[in-house]
Amino acid sequence: MVVLLLLIYAGLCVAVFKLLRAPVNQWTVTTAVVGAILIVGGILAGMNYNHPYTTNARLYFYTSPIVPIVSGPVVEVAAEANKPVRQGDLLFRIDPRPYQFIVDQKQAALAEARQSVKQLEASVRRAEAALGRVQAQQDLAQQTYDRQAELLQKQVVSQAALDAASRNLEAARQSVAGAEATLDSAQIAYASNIDGVNTTVARLEADLHAAEYNLAQTQVVAPTDGYIPQMLLRPGMSVSAATPTMVFVHSRDQVFVAAFPQTAIPRLQVGRPAEAAFAAAPGRVYAGRITVFADAIAAGQLQASGTIMDPASRVGSAGDVTVTIELGDDFAARQLPPGSVAKVAVYSDHWQPIAIVRRILLRMQSWLNYIG
Known part of the structure; x- marks a missing residue:
């Protein structure tokens, strides 16, 4: 900037001395030099402060490191260096087979758990039926005991008959208590749920969603519109989770x-x-x-650290x-x-x-x- 101003001023001086034929002596040269200092200096001072x-x-x-979430060998590299891509376009693909196997396993486990829920429901129905059966037997035993007690008072039956009826009634009561415990256990197992979904089924569904997410992450896509300035990744190379593989340049912002x-x-x-x-x-x-x-x-700026700040630095x-x-x-x-x-x-x-x-x-x- 200073050089340009001096060149412009020098050009004006040449025009004055050559074209206007101004005399060249110690006074005119001194005036030109002093003028250069005052004029150029003043212009510079005024410009630098006000403009x-x-x-x-x-x-x-903005750039983003492309970091895969899953690990594995690369089977396809779709992006090319310095070639624009749109958001969601495939950059490269990791071998999906190990993650597909896990998804298949989780799907099979989930299907088995859902079948088990149906079995638990059937167990509740069986326990309810069993409870109704032993309750009917208890009612019959109670009626038999009451009849034997009445006949004993009339001295129609012996005390032994009443004792046998009492033992049968007590056995029926024990059967009812056992059937009720079995029903409670079946109902607890069947009623164990989160928002109406069996807890085992809910856990396996979450495992399946996680496996499907990992499977989807084998396809690494562009986060926004942009491009890859350098593509060094090649099929057959292995990538690791949380390890950057390339730099992505965002076209926007x-x-x-x-x-x-x-x-x-x-x-x-x-x-x-x-x-x-x-x-x-x-x-x-x-x-x-x-x-x-x-x-x-x-x-x-100051940041918390284990050392004392040295202002001299x-x-x-x-x-x-x-x-x-x-x-x-x-x-x-x-x-x-x-x-x-x-x-x-x-x-x-x-x-x-x-x-x-x-x-x-x-x-x-x-x-x-x-x-x-």
């Missing part, structure tokens, strides 16, 4: 961030107009506005303040590669005539991108 400028700006993008020195903070406000000149787009300047002003500077850099800039629709149509760097200027309402110089210098720097 901040930075070369530290970048188009950031790119963010353009510029970092400014802290002296520019008074002029960095949300809504301020800004312009960006990307090295990847020579000769072009894109307009935008500040949408987010970071409320914190990274150099000042942070003396080297004061830290920059970052802003997020939303560029116009013409930039969105350009499709610059993620990670592209740029030079950015932000314009305030102060010293607006100097903003014209800043705009001109930014465009000159954009033109210089043609020659690297």
